Amino acid sequence: MAFVCLPVSAQEQNFEVVEADTIVIDSIWKDHSPRKAAMYSAVLPGLGQIYNKKYWKLPLVYGGLGGFGYAAYWNSQQYKYYFDIYKFMTENDLTEHEGVTLQEVEWYKNSHLRYKNLMIIVTIGFYVIQIVDANVDAHLIDYDISDDISLTVDPVMLTPSFFNASAPLPDPRISSFGLRCCLNF
Numbered sequence: 001m002a003f004v005c006l007p008v009s010a011q012e013q014n015f016e017v018v019e020a021d022t023i024v025i026d027s028i029w030k031d032h033s034p035r036k037a038a039m040y041s042a043v044l045p046g047l048g049q050i051y052n053k054k055y056w057k058l059p060l061v062y063g064g065l066g067g068f069g070y071a072a073y074w075n076s077q078q079y080k081y082y083f084d085i086y087k088f089m090t091e092n093d094l095t096e097h098e099g100v101t102l103q104e105v106e107w108y109k110n111s112h113l114r115y116k117n118l119m120i121i122v123t124i125g126f127y128v129i130q131i132v133d134a135n136v137d138a139h140l141i142d143y144d145i146s147d148d149i150s151l152t153v154d155p156v157m158l159t160p161s162f163f164n165a166s167a168p169l170p171d172p173r174i175s176s177f178g179l180r181c182c183l184n185f
Helices: 034-043 047-051 055-091 102-139
Strands: 150-158 176-184
Touching: 034 047, 034 102, 047 055, 047 102, 055 102
Parallel strands: none
Antiparallel strands: 150 176
16 A cells, blocks of 8 residues: 555657558567577477467367377387287297287287387378478468458350360350359459
8 A cells, every 4th residue: 555655657658650641560570480480390399389379279289299199109019019929929939829820910010010100200290290380370470361352153154156266066056054263352
C-alpha cells in the first residue's frame, strides 16, 4: 500500500507521423531468418517450428521422431533376441528349440534386422524433413494469401473449331462435352 502513493513514470516514447494515411508497423518478422530456423531445427528438433511460431507442429515432430525411433529400438531388441536363439541353435546343432525351427528363427532374425535398418533410415529422413519444414515455413512467414482466390469448374460444350484444325475429326458436326477449370487469384 505504501508504494501506491509514489509517482510512477514510464519511458518517453517519441512518435513521428509521416503522413496521415501511412502507418509504420515494426513487424516481428522483420529479422526472421530461414537459416536460423533450419539451424535451430538441426540442433534441437522442433526448435525451428517454435522459432516460426508454429507450435501446433511440435506434437507431430516429436511424435514422428519418437514413434520411428521406438520402432527402430524395438526391432533392434527383437533382432538381438532372435540372434541369440539362432546362435544357440547353430552352436548346439539344434533344428528346433521351444517349438520354433531354425529356419523360422533365421527368418525372424533377418526380418527384424531389415526393419531396424529401415526405421533408422525413416527416422533420419523424418529429422531432415522437419529441418526443411522449418526452413520453408520461415521463407513463407510473410507470404500473404489474398481473400479472392477461387476455383470454378463448369461444364462446357467443345465445338470442332476448339480442336486443332490439322487433327482429322470423324464428323465436323460432332461436339463433345468437357469441363473447364478457372483459377482466379
